[in-house]
Amino acid sequence: MESKTLHPAGLTADMTTIELMAEPLRAGGWLVSEAYAPPARRPRTRGAPPLVRRLLIASAVAYFALVVLTPLVAVFYEAFRKGAEFYLASLSEPDALAAVRLTLILALIAVPLNLVFGVAAAWAIAKFEFRGKSLLVSLIDLPFAVSPVIAGLIYVLMFGLQGWLGPWLSAHGIKVIFALPGLALATIFVTVPFVARELIPLMESQGKDEEEAALVLGASGWQTFRRVTLPNIKWGLVYGAILCNARAMGEFGAVSVVSGHIRGETNTMPLQVEILYNEYNFVAAFAVASLLALLALVTLVVKTIVEARTHEVSAR
């Protein structure tokens, strides 16, 4: 065997040995990627007779139309009953505008906080073993298990005038209940699970091999997170964020308890809808409701896009 000089970089220029060695490999045909075959078309079901099939489809569509589609159409129909002008006037009414603004502010507080918390919690749960892990998982699920009204009442019990911290807070002139802080707390409480729940299974399935590989290659903890962890969970994060946002904007029970229903101040959009409806101001109520319905439609579209993206990435 001829001697080969060691390149300063640690590699030799002489490739002949390796090239010769690789010849049988190529001949074996294994350079062709097995993961490259296009997905086969799903075969048509042949078992069910056409009549049964049509009946099943028809009943599914009818059910969906009755339960989901009709109410959605009704919302817009009612909102525009007195014409577009009246619709716009109802929305530009000061109290309605205040409700829209408050809802947006609450979403802007709750979503980023839950994004940060969700990533941190999911990372800890998926990649490390520690004492109290199952307790943390249960705590994250708690808001799903507890009725939102109870969640609101907990905060009233803690921060309300008769509550534990109430006297101290009012002595210092801090208002939590019937004000923005209370609404924010209630919104955060009900939206805690969305991001973390989305990320935990994703991160668990990805394991920590890639992070370890990055660390061995000299990446810092932050670089590892930025360049490896974050890109891998990107779409899960977007998905969790839109679901979290939809809930933050649409939440009724928890915020209703802590709101106090002060017009133009502590009424979110869902609360505003209720008040208008109770005052028999149906058109205005449905006008505000139509904005929430629109939000739902946008959420669905974004969700579909993200799901398509995720499939594309995993099929790539």
Add this chain to the structure above:
Amino acid sequence: MSIAIDKITRRFGAHAAVDAVDLEVGSGELVALLGPSGSGKTTLLRIVAGLEHADSGRILLHGSDMTDVPVGERNVGFVFQHYALFRHLTVFENIAFGLRVRPRRNRPADAGIKRRVEELLLLVQLANYGERYPNQLSGGQRQRVALARALAVDPRVLLLDEPFGALDAQVRKELRVWLRALHHDVRVTSVFVTHDQDEALEIADRVVVMNQGRIEQVATPAELLAAPATPFVRQFLEGARSLAPA
């Protein structure tokens, strides 16, 4: 000595996964850690890399004590059993990763990174695969990308955890020969973990047979076959000899 392992012990609860192991690996050597599953060979390899800590003992790389040096500063190359390629990056960017995350002052310029990556792509026979993503590659190709990525940072030692474990029999046989040739060219001190006797005997300069966290014997493949030091070694190698191709 390239790698010196000095009385390394690692316990999981009451069970010693690695039990006071001493081992020295010379410059440019290719050493196999061979043993059944649960013998502590992967744990030992991860301790050398800095991915696991040791409860006691020291790790020296090229004479300097690395025991308390974090993984990223040890300058070792590590090839994972399941490749651990960055799935969202192309083959090119996977290999470039170790260079790109360097602090600015000793990061090569883009042109330098490109040259280095192309050199490595050539070395691992994947010159035209730079723009592919990991899941567009076969297992053997992924393994070679993982190897190129580990070599990109000019590691002082190369550590491979069951490098062929996830490949089918035909491919692993071919890749074995190829790795042996690559090591002959690159000459970086290498340690690989395997539970496959044939693999260890065929590729390694020296074989370290491990059992229950301890070293049973360290010897060249020929010595090992001629004079197994313990009943365990003889028994463990018996399977290999009967299966070995004539």
